[in-house]
Amino acid sequence: MNLARYCLTNASPAPGAGALEVVGPNGVQKELWTYGEIERTILSVAGGLTEKGLKRGDRILLRLGHSSDFPLVFFGAIAGGFIPIPTSEMLTAAEATAILEDSAAAAVIHDGRTALPRGNSLILGPQDLLALKAFEGGDYADTTADDPAFLIYTSGTSGTPKGVLHAQRAAIGRTPMYKGWYGIFSADRLLHAGAFNWTYTLGVGLMDPWANGATSLVYDGPRDPEIWPGLIESCKATLFAAVPSLYRRLLKYGDVDTGSFPFLRHGLTAGEALPAGLHDEWVERTGRPLYEALGMSEISTYISSGPSVPTRPGSPGKPQTGRKVAILTEDGQGEDFAAIDEPGLLAVHESETGLMLGYWNRPEETAAAFRAGWFLTGDRARADKDGYYWYEGRADDLMNAFGYRVAPEEVERTLSAHPDVLEVAVTAMPVREGVSLITAFVVPRTPGRHDETTLAAWAHDRLAEYKRPKAYRFVASLPRTPSGKIRRKALI
Incomplete structure (x- = not known):
């Protein structure tokens, strides 16, 4: 062979x-x-x-x-x-x-x-x-x-x-x-x-x-x-x-x-x-x-x-x-x-x-x-019951939100479904020693259109409280590897 x-x-x-x-x-x-x-x-x-x-x-x-x-x-x-x-x-x-x-x-x-x-x-x-x-x-x-x-x-x-x-x-x-x-x-x-x-x-x-x-x-x-x-x-x-x-x-x-x-x-x-x-x-x-x-x-x-x-x-x-x-x-x-x-x-x-x-x-x-x-x-x-698999992210990418484990892909999947969102990446941002907040980095579909309130309401209706981003940052693009994968660690 x-x-x-x-x-x-x-x-x-x-x-x-x-x-x-x-x-x-x-x-x-x-x-x-x-x-x-x-x-x-x-x-x-x-x-x-x-x-x-x-x-x-x-x-x-x-x-x-x-x-x-x-x-x-x-x-x-x-x-x-x-x-x-x-x-x-x-x-x-x-x-x-x-x-x-x-x-x-x-x-x-x-x-x-x-x-x-x-x-x-x-x-x-x-x-x-x-x-x-x-x-x-x-x-x-x-x-x-x-x-x-x-x-x-x-x-x-x-x-x-x-x-x-x-x-x-x-x-x-x-x-x-x-x-x-x-x-x-x-x-x-x-x-x-x-x-x-x-x-x-x-x-x-x-x-x-x-x-x-x-x-x-x-x-x-x-x-x-x-x-x-x-x-x-x-x-x-x-x-x-x-x-x-x-x-x-x-x-x-x-x-x-x-x-x-x-x-x-x-x-x-x-x-x-x-x-x-x-x-x-x-x-x-x-x-x-x-x-x-x-x-x-x-x-x-x-x-x-x-x-x-x-x-x-x-x-x-x-x-x-x-x-x-x-x-x-x-x-x-x-x-x-x-x-x-x-x-x-x-x-x-x-x-x-x-x-x-x-x-x-x-x-x-x-x-x-x-x-x-x-x-x-x-x-x-x-x-699921029909044999379809649903990706929940890398095990080492799991975020810790006040004792709960949260997969960034789940939050990203929810936010990316909003019609005003072109791309999004989510990560836990440290704010002080021992404390991190789930933060969403959003590329808006229309440049300059930044509506944090609307996105927060969208997340409120679709995610448990501990999974919702506590902060939103609007960016022109997301950092990626040469193969096109999002580099979440570069967002911190």
């Missing part, structure tokens, strides 16, 4: 079929890679890395920007039995150095533009990259399903980078998403709004379309929100994947109606919770479904709506067919399951094929993430 081989050969695509298109403004095609071309180049990279003296299992840190070089090297390294470490081009030299030191990567591949880490690893620059892609020879390494495939870094609750090690079987672990979320076919053209070096793009934008013989479309150009409706249409995209915040901006600034992008079957969204109001506005304006998925770095997505699971606004959907998902009681120690509509800890069974091998060099933290054979995702959720 080799992840790269699986992605490129699972659907047995014709060598001349389109695998990857890099498109610019107005959908102008900048690059076209057939399945035959992309497989040959990936195997060249695999052979070239071996020729450089790297050994199977060596980690390779990728410091590459948004270009097709990123997936070529990422999948090429996996094909050769190496372990690529994808990183954002926005990382500083110090941040890249921290990852290099923690991973003990044997080599760094960079494009001459991204910040380089400090260390004694082998540095392969732009000319080496050209040579790798042109190398004659190379083949898939004879790896097994449980062999390491790639290592991704995410920030833990302390902000310290934490490596998540995935196995070659991670690609097979994504198969429940094909029908459970995408409804994907070989004739599909999936446009992903993210950059190549984002793991959301590597998985949803590349691994899954390729494993189904479909065409991956990745945009390279200005990111103004008004360009997306025309781009989706000119690319003849049948599926579109983005974070909720991009859908919000697309609807606000783009010219969208039911006649827009006629080839598009439905939209896909993940990365943060999809507000019910945003879902409803997309459906009303476009006449097309918007399917949400809930996942994480450790397992990809495992709960979603899709063609076979009707959307229920505010819920990410149901566990995908074949997934073993449960909600455990928050105060229990063993395999204690929460009752219907009782919030608890969202968990995935340790037998899940797509589950990570573990946290890199953190055996104690890996062991602590499991309880009675279940991996604790760190998310809180509840399940």
Whole structure:
């Protein structure tokens, strides 16, 4: 089992079929890679890395920007039995150095533009990259399903980078998403709004379309929100994947109606919770479904709506067919399951094929993430009588309001339903030692329209007293991570 081989050969695509298109403004095609071309180049990279003296299992840190070089090297390294470490081009030299030191990567591949880490690893620059892609020879390494495939870094609750090690079987672990979320076919053209070096793009934008013989479309150009409706249409995209915040901006600034992008079957969204109001506005304006998925770095997505699971606004959907998902009681120690509509800890069974091998060099933290054979995702959720799951936020994001535990997502979900609210983030703001007040940071739908009294009345009618914000702050925008998630800690 080799992840790269699986992605490129699972659907047995014709060598001349389109695998990857890099498109610019107005959908102008900048690059076209057939399945035959992309497989040959990936195997060249695999052979070239071996020729450089790297050994199977060596980690390779990728410091590459948004270009097709990123997936070529990422999948090429996996094909050769190496372990690529994808990183954002926005990382500083110090941040890249921290990852290099923690991973003990044997080599760094960079494009001459991204910040380089400090260390004694082998540095392969732009000319080496050209040579790798042109190398004659190379083949898939004879790896097994449980062999390491790639290592991704995410920030833990302390902000310290934490490596998540995935196995070659991670690609097979994504198969429940094909029908459970995408409804994907070989004739599909999936446009992903993210950059190549984002793991959301590597998985949803590349691994899954390729494993189904479909065409991956990745945009390279200005990111103004008004360009997306025309781009989706000119690319003849049948599926579109983005974070909720991009859908919000697309609807606000783009010219969208039911006649827009006629080839598009439905939209896909993940990365943060999809507000019910945003879902409803997309459906009303476009006449097309918007399917949400809930996942994480450790397992990809495992709960979603899709063609076979009707959307229920505010819920990410149901566990995908074949997934073993449960909600455990928050105060229990063993395999204690929460009752219907009782919030608890969202968990995935340790037998899940797509589950990570573990946290890199953190055996104690890996062991602590499991309880009675279940991996604790760190998310809180509840399940209704129909099997739909309702996200209640990160367990470590819980606010303490005068002794009561409050999930910020619940308050945000309520406030975001107000017609005057474009976006909102809620956090507990310290006012003096030992005392914090729930505070709502609101981006008004109409700039300059600040009506705290109306919002407070809205919350009064819909939230228990201890859950209501005690203060409102109106802001032009919310701080976000490079992947689009709200940074609540930056609000304090």
